[in-house]
Amino acid sequence: MGFLGIDLGTGGVRCLLVEEDGGIRAETSHELRNRNLARDAHRSEQDPREWIFSLERSLEELFSTPANRDIHAIAVDSTSGTVLPVCGDGQPAGMALLYDDMRAAEEATNCDEVFAGRCSPTFSLPKILWMQNHLDLPEDVIFLHAADFLNSWLAGTPEIPTDFTNAMKTGVDPVLGKWPRGLKDLGLPEVVAPGRRFGFLREDLRRRWRLPREVALVSGATDSNAAFYASGAASPGDWSTTIGTTMAFKGLSEARIEDPQARIYCHRHPDGSWLPGGASNAGGEVVRRRFKDRIEEMEHRARKRGETRHLIYPSVREGERLPFASSTFQPFSDGEQEDEVGYFLGCLEGIAYLEALVFELIESFGGTVADSVFATGGGARSDLSLEVRAEVLGKRISIPAHPHSAMGAAILAAAGFHKETVGTWSRRMVKISHIVEPKGRRENYYRDRLLQFKARCHQSLP
Numbered sequence: 001m002g003f004l005g006i007d008l009g010t011g012g013v014r015c016l017l018v019e020e021d022g023g024i025r026a027e028t029s030h031e032l033r034n035r036n037l038a039r040d041a042h043r044s045e046q047d048p049r050e051w052i053f054s055l056e057r058s059l060e061e062l063f064s065t066p067a068n069r070d071i072h073a074i075a076v077d078s079t080s081g082t083v084l085p086v087c088g089d090g091q092p093a094g095m096a097l098l099y100d101d102m103r104a105a106e107e108a109t110n111c112d113e114v115f116a117g118r119c120s121p122t123f124s125l126p127k128i129l130w131m132q133n134h135l136d137l138p139e140d141v142i143f144l145h146a147a148d149f150l151n152s153w154l155a156g157t158p159e160i161p162t163d164f165t166n167a168m169k170t171g172v173d174p175v176l177g178k179w180p181r182g183l184k185d186l187g188l189p190e191v192v193a194p195g196r197r198f199g200f201l202r203e204d205l206r207r208r209w210r211l212p213r214e215v216a217l218v219s220g221a222t223d224s225n226a227a228f229y230a231s232g233a234a235s236p237g238d239w240s241t242t243i244g245t246t247m248a249f250k251g252l253s254e255a256r257i258e259d260p261q262a263r264i265y266c267h268r269h270p271d272g273s274w275l276p277g278g279a280s281n282a283g284g285e286v287v288r289r290r291f292k293d294r295i296e297e298m299e300h301r302a303r304k305r306g307e308t309r310h311l312i313y314p315s316v317r318e319g320e321r322l323p324f325a326s327s328t329f330q331p332f333s334d335g336e337q338e339d340e341v342g343y344f345l346g347c348l349e350g351i352a353y354l355e356a357l358v359f360e361l362i363e364s365f366g367g368t369v370a371d372s373v374f375a376t377g378g379g380a381r382s383d384l385s386l387e388v389r390a391e392v393l394g395k396r397i398s399i400p401a402h403p404h405s406a407m408g409a410a411i412l413a414a415a416g417f418h419k420e421t422v423g424t425w426s427r428r429m430v431k432i433s434h435i436v437e438p439k440g441r442r443e444n445y446y447r448d449r450l451l452q453f454k455a456r457c458h459q460s461l462p
Contacts, residue, residue: 002071003417004062005409006055007223008078008146010035010046010098013054015062016406017071020414022429024402026068028061030054037095044098048084048149051096055150063209073216073417074154074201075194075409077226078146081169083124085131086149088140090158096146097127104130114171114180118262123169128186142187145170147220155217156202161190163219164268174268175256194221194270195415195422218416224248225267226408227376228275232400234426236273237370239362241355243379245285249322249358250277257365263322264365270415270422276367278322282315282331282354284379287347289316290340298344299384307445310335310346311456314354323357328462348385349446352392353453359393372396372435376403383436390438392446401433 002025007014012031019025032054038045062068081099084092097103104126111119111126119126128143142158145166152158162170164177171183172191179188192198201215220226228250231240239251256266257276267275291298313331320329335342359369373395379385380399390397407429415425 002068003410003413004071004074005226005406005411005413006074006076006150007226007404007406007409008051008055008076008150009223009405010079013051013058014404014406015058016404016410017062017068018407018410018414018429020428022402022431026062026065027406028058030057030061036098038101040103042102044101045095046098048092048096048146051146051150052153055153059209063211066210069209069211071211071215072213073197073218073413075218075413075416076147076150076154076220077223077405077409078150078166078220080166080222080224081122081124081127082146083127083143083170084146084149085135085137086142086144086152086158087138088142088158090152090156092149093137093141094131094135096149097131101127103127107133111171114183125169125171125183128170142189144189148189151217151220154201154205155199156204159189160217161192161196161198161219162188163194163196163221164191165194165221165225167191168222168267174266177268192219193268194219194225195412197416197419216413216417218413220409220412221270223405224250225275226405226412227403229408229411229422229426230400230403230405230430231374231376232398232426232430232432233374234423234430235370237368238372238374239359239369240374240376242377243284243351243375243385244377246283247280247351247354248277248377249279250275251362251367251369253367255366257362257367259365261325263325263361270412276362278358280315280322280354280358281317281320282313282351284314284351284377286312286314286316287344291344295382298341299382301341302345302348303384305341305345307442308335308342308345308349310339310342311449311452312343312346312350313457313460314347314350323354323361324457324461326461330460332456332460334456348382348388349392349449350453351379351385352389353450355389356392356450357454357457369395372398374398374400376400386436390436391441391443392450394438396438397436398432399434399436401431
């Protein structure tokens with residue numbers, strides 16, 4: 001029994017066909033020809049018809065193998081904040097404004113109240129208002145998020161629901177999961193939870209690809225939420241840390257976490273609990289900038305030393321969002337710069353100490369952090385970094401085998417088809433590739449260094 005997850009990114013479309021037990025049956029992808037068609041600065045847009053072209057090519061390749069036609073449900077994820085106008089017949093009425101498009105700065109100031117005083121021009125709602133103010137739109141215009149548009153093509157109608165993770169930046173009430181009264185006349189779709197069956201693949205596509213049965217269409221999610229469903233975190237207290245250029249945190253909580261400084265925000269989980277999360281400016285970029293293709297060599301040398309006197313805040317830019325909010329925070333690098341092994345170790349430790357401070361912050365708001373943390377991103381490929389994090393946190397680090405957004409979409413497809421919880425199918429389908437256990441090595445060393453790191457952070461704050 002196969003479930004198809006479709007990931008629409010800014011660079012292309014990825015299709016992942018997954019078995020009920022989490023095994024990968026097939027994968028196809030197709031790049032977009034144009035990443036950005038806008039000519040003006042601070043604007044990003046794409047032709048949504050290219051999305052359909054790339055999706056068609058990916059599906060043609062996927063279903064050219066007869067064994068891949070045995071699918072039961074499809075779900076789509078896409079980047080949050082991307083939105084486009086659509087005519088009543090489902091055809092685009094304009095370009096799609098992408099997640100990082102900044103043209104709606106004036107409209108954003110009029111949306112602050114909807115978002116508790118914190119609306120960015122990159123949010124979907126101000127972009128919709130901009131389109132209403134500047135484009136010649138048809139009377140029957142409907143505004144769809146990127147995933148909604150692919151779903152409308154698959155279903156053969158634009159009268160399809162959106163999911164509440166994509167609707168967050170469009171102003172949905174996160175508690176009620178509905179549009180506020182003031183937004184109901186904007187031409188927005190109905191809101192449902194991710195992982196809800198809403199229709200079937202249109203018949204002409206089913207016949208075209210020789211699919212043997214009706215294929216259910218299931219509501220998807222944003223790419224970051226879909227990736228979380230694929231991380232292995234599925235129960236309250238589970239947290240996933242993604243370390244790439246920067247660090248992103250997302251977890252499961254029974255109660256909504258309220259942060260007056262907005263370092264932590266909350267999405268709804270499809271199963272009814274909350275998904276608190278946040279992002280730090282720190283991450284792996286500080287390591288890659290200095291060591292580039294020498295990271296494997298540095299890991300080998302650093303493992304022999306084990307300890308360092310370097311105390312490093314692992315960020316390359318001024319300002320920070322998490323675990324503290326400061327536009328003027330200055331990252332620090334204490335220690336001899338010529339000692340590159342010490343510097344490398346200091347960076348790995350800094351990432352672990354920052355992660356520990358974020359979890360301290362979560363717990364200070366009444367959240368819980370379980371004994372196992374799920375690790376994704378490029379940082380999950382560094383064995384030494386995983387070992388340092390396990391020791392600093394005193395927690396097991398679990399690394400999922402396929403922590404991709406398309407995998408999360410496939411999990412949603414399975415949950416929607418079976419009408420069961422997303423958490424249930426995440427536990428069934430996510431395979432853990434390996435686990436790093438804390439061994440209690442250098443316990444006093446890491447405890448003292450964490451205290452020094454925390455004190456040094458406070459010194460760097462204004």
